[in-house]
Amino acid sequence: MDESNFQNVTANRKVLPERVAQQIIDLIISRNLKSGDKLPNEFELGALLNVGRGTVREAIKSLVARNVLIIKRGKGTFISKHPGMVDDPFGFAFFNDKLKLAFDLWEVRMQLEPWVAAIAAQRADDADIAQIKARCLQVENDILDGIDHLPDDVKFHVSIARSTKNVVIPNLIPVITYSVGLFGELNNNKLRTETIITHRAILDAIAAHDSEGAQKAMIDHLNQNKITLDALRKEGNDTKEACETT
Amino acid sequence: MDESNFQNVTANRKVLPERVAQQIIDLIISRNLKSGDKLPNEFELGALLNVGRGTVREAIKSLVARNVLIIKRGKGTFISKHPGMVDDPFGFAFFNDKLKLAFDLWEVRMQLEPWVAAIAAQRADDADIAQIKARCLQVENDILDGIDHLPDDVKFHVSIARSTKNVVIPNLIPVITYSVGLFGELNNNKLRTETIITHRAILDAIAAHDSEGAQKAMIDHLNQNKITLDALRKEGNDTKEACETT
Numbered sequence: 001m002d003e004s005n006f007q008n009v010t011a012n013r014k015v016l017p018e019r020v021a022q023q024i025i026d027l028i029i030s031r032n033l034k035s036g037d038k039l040p041n042e043f044e045l046g047a048l049l050n051v052g053r054g055t056v057r058e059a060i061k062s063l064v065a066r067n068v069l070i071i072k073r074g075k076g077t078f079i080s081k082h083p084g085m086v087d088d089p090f091g092f093a094f095f096n097d098k099l100k101l102a103f104d105l106w107e108v109r110m111q112l113e114p115w116v117a118a119i120a121a122q123r124a125d126d127a128d129i130a131q132i133k134a135r136c137l138q139v140e141n142d143i144l145d146g147i148d149h150l151p152d153d154v155k156f157h158v159s160i161a162r163s164t165k166n167v168v169i170p171n172l173i174p175v176i177t178y179s180v181g182l183f184g185e186l187n188n189n190k191l192r193t194e195t196i197i198t199h200r201a202i203l204d205a206i207a208a209h210d211s212e213g214a215q216k217a218m219i220d221h222l223n224q225n226k227i228t229l230d231a232l233r234k235e236g237n238d239t240k241e242a243c244e245t246t
Numbered sequence: 247m248d249e250s251n252f253q254n255v256t257a258n259r260k261v262l263p264e265r266v267a268q269q270i271i272d273l274i275i276s277r278n279l280k281s282g283d284k285l286p287n288e289f290e291l292g293a294l295l296n297v298g299r300g301t302v303r304e305a306i307k308s309l310v311a312r313n314v315l316i317i318k319r320g321k322g323t324f325i326s327k328h329p330g331m332v333d334d335p336f337g338f339a340f341f342n343d344k345l346k347l348a349f350d351l352w353e354v355r356m357q358l359e360p361w362v363a364a365i366a367a368q369r370a371d372d373a374d375i376a377q378i379k380a381r382c383l384q385v386e387n388d389i390l391d392g393i394d395h396l397p398d399d400v401k402f403h404v405s406i407a408r409s410t411k412n413v414v415i416p417n418l419i420p421v422i423t424y425s426v427g428l429f430g431e432l433n434n435n436k437l438r439t440e441t442i443i444t445h446r447a448i449l450d451a452i453a454a455h456d457s458e459g460a461q462k463a464m465i466d467h468l469n470q471n472k473i474t475l476d477a478l479r480k481e482g483n484d485t486k487e488a489c490e491t492t
Binding site: 020025062089091101111 | 353
């Protein structure tokens, strides 16, 4: 999103179904409807917003695509689990240079995640620590069982983010840890062992409310990822050189 | 987005129009279609993806809602300006406690934006500096003309973000500067004058490639915002107390 999109948030030049979609969002907020609550049916919404059912249906479809609503066949339309939060919100899938993207994500992670770990260590309560520990163990089990640990790896980082009690950070972290998924290929056994060790160090520091230790452990963890990225870049350059010399 | 959404990125349990939407995204990437390029028509897409035109139409509608495609009546379907980047990607509109959200956004801004200003000062080229300057002047003109300066204020921060040459940062900044729009009410003349002064200090430091100065100037700018937030919180508490004592 750049500023031209940002301005759209308040733009009034929207077509009718988009305006109705915004009115439905306003209705959800004003009626304080929560995840899982049922939306009034198309007929009621049409009467309420003074538009035809076709327009209501269009607006609902666009809110389904934006992950605000979910349609359960034969049951009605409901508020989704995390309304308005979408997969890949920044459109990273559309970036052509994935290696540049991975480096830039890493740069942002390096600025955010050690700080997140530090404030998590200050603010985590017993329930937070129990959850971080459970997810740390889950990643270890995945690795030992030889199954893909990346989904649980993201969950581990999100549980640290939640411990900060800041409502914005748990939304940011999965987006920037997206980079984790960008370099599965170089994942060898040495790196997996290092993941277990550095995750443990982060967990232990947070559990001990050791802010400085948590920050340092997260930096170590991210530096490990950087080694992978550098190796991938070198691999890419070697391939390029090989192609240029043949 | 929390981890359950993140996993959906790779989930295969999607219904047909969603799967077709993903196939269209894959097509855009593999054919290297850019902003403004025309998408093949419904008939071609149906043949290519081996699905009916109704399904193609559903998939296109969902990609319009996700800001991947735009439909120009009578002309066809085109790749949007910033494909996949949506308004309010984290669903902040659905947070009930806007004051808590504003404080949490401020906490994240304070961690990110001084750093962004510092690396912008290192990496900005002459074109970047010219753009930051133009936007700084635009905000000043808005304020002096008594018109809403917030859209140009966000643009000012985005132009600093772009100077970092990091592709992720310009996407993050409008989302976290969302907080700027959350406290228009306390904006008085004193604060507007301070905005002009601190924006100028940020611009001057970046133009001089003074990394430390840019960082410091951004911290001053954000501390100003914090004063506004604290005043809003106090106002809220006073109202609450007044209600409780009556």
